[in-house]
Amino acid sequence: MRYSDTRKLLGTSIEITVISEDAKTPDRIAYVFDYFFSIEQEFSGFLPESSLSLLNTHKKASVSNRFIELMSASKNMYKRTNGFFNPLVSVAQLGYSHSFEKGDFEQTRGVIDTDFDKVQIEGNIITLQPGQSLDFGGIAKGWAVDKASSLLRLFGYDDFFVNAGGDIYASGTNENTQAGWVIGIENPFTEEIIASLILRDAAIATSGSYKRKWNIEKKKYHHLINPTTLGNENAIISVTLISPECTNCDGFTKSVFNAPVSEGLRLIEQNGMEGLIFTSSGQLLYTKGLQEKYDLEFTEINN
Template sequence: MFPVIFQTIFHRFTTLPFTLASLILLFSMTACQSQSFEPTKTTLFVFGTMVDIAVYDTEPNIAEQAISQVEQTFQTMHHEWHAWEKGGIVSKINQAIARKQSIEVPKSVKNFILTSQDLSQKSQGLFDPGIGSLVALWGFHAEEWQGPPPSDQQIKHWLENKPSIANISFKKNQLSSQNSYVQMDFGGNAKGLAIDIALASLKKAGIKNALVSIGGDMKVMGSKNNQAWSIGIQNPQNLNKALAQIALQDNESIMTSGNYQRYFEWQGKRYSHILDPNTGYPANSFSSVTVIHNDATTADAAATALLIAGPARWEAVAKSMGITQAFLIDTEGNILQTKAMAKRVKLL
């Protein structure tokens, strides 16, 4: 599905954190031995955040061509999958649903929506890309929040209609929804998809050692200077310091959701952009959740779901989503983690 997705996929990436507000910081490592080639690196601003691509142990011309292909893919995604900009595929889907019309979509788009539906079901409905109308109600679709927050009555009205990605159905490639309140917004997992696509593209080009980071969420391939990739987990209460360190292995992704990454304050209260579909209000139990998984799309969705789940439900949701490695920080700074994660994390 990747070649087709390269031409069609994007979403509203402006919900992503800027690099300075990212939970994940890449630690520099000293090479244990000399390399045949200097690393090839590039940084660009796309999806509303900083994107870093680094290729190691590769002839510069090959690395540059491979990176250029990823850049072109990201630019196409940025244009096509912007949830709130006319002309993109998500915008067209949302307009059709609002008009109670069906719309034909590319097979790759259908596959991604089906994948997202499956992830939503496994998350017990906590991860749900069908709540774009709730995102708009809170004003998080705008570049700058204008306020005030929605009234309790507005939230109640939205909950009465309860739009969900589960309301999407297909007849072949014809997409439709009986719930006209459904509006798609893939801010919860499309950056993971973009990272998966980028690594697949680099691998196809013959690259064996690389890292792709979007706003600090990342996936690696191979190693860095013949060593594992050393990654830091940022302290939500002190953004200039790492709270923990972990060695990322080949084909692993590390994705984080945080309630401080994008938010607004109103009358002394902070409102996070991560919204609970069951209440209509921002999640506020965890400050951050970091998930490691081979599939970045899954890790991205799971990080969002676990943050919404809170202390009482996160373990059950992690199990149902197949997540064995999670690192969570509550609003008091307390750390919770899975047993598999605890074996790997080094607290600083």
């Protein structure tokens, strides 16, 4: 039997689907949504009383073990990507100061320090330097999906699907096929599904500049800032990556997106992932493993 529910959390729609005959499944799905809610309350940059907002305001705070875990994952991603992932680069610098639902964009001013190595962690005490503010938007959703997937496994489920705004973990199979879960690949220029692949016991995520965008003073911006230049112009328009963990997918899609195309491809291969890149000029690049491991097919599929 299929149990499925969708809720709005972490600034996006989150879908949880579980294939099970257990009548307690709806209550357990609700428990996982409560866990997503707790993550939003702790890490949202839009909630003034969240742990993240308080740290950014006061520059020093005692935080939870969970906060330290996400901070450690961010530091690890920062090192593995040669700085193309950096949670000190905030979209607030380019006007994303509230939310897309409010449509209120105003570019912030002031000194910005993006040297992540200066952030001090002593036990559960984090100290930021003047001009530093954390933004976990580039990794938190994928990390949350991994946490939610672990909870579902603890409940004893093998066949489930967690989708947080395109950050996905697919476990086992669904009721329609034993191969896995069918995932659609979108053309960023037309926003139409142009391909499909089969995902099983793996994560997938996409980052791109074609959805979340806005204008300030007649200049176009999108929500992905290049940490190495603090600019907003990229040779890539979208990146889709597959990895055993959604945390990796989420962080590396941002990193590959911000890197030059050749460097992005190197990051994918060096870290043992499979991926697909659309460049701003319309070129489509993808790794061989997408066809060999995940049955990539360039045909339209029914949603």
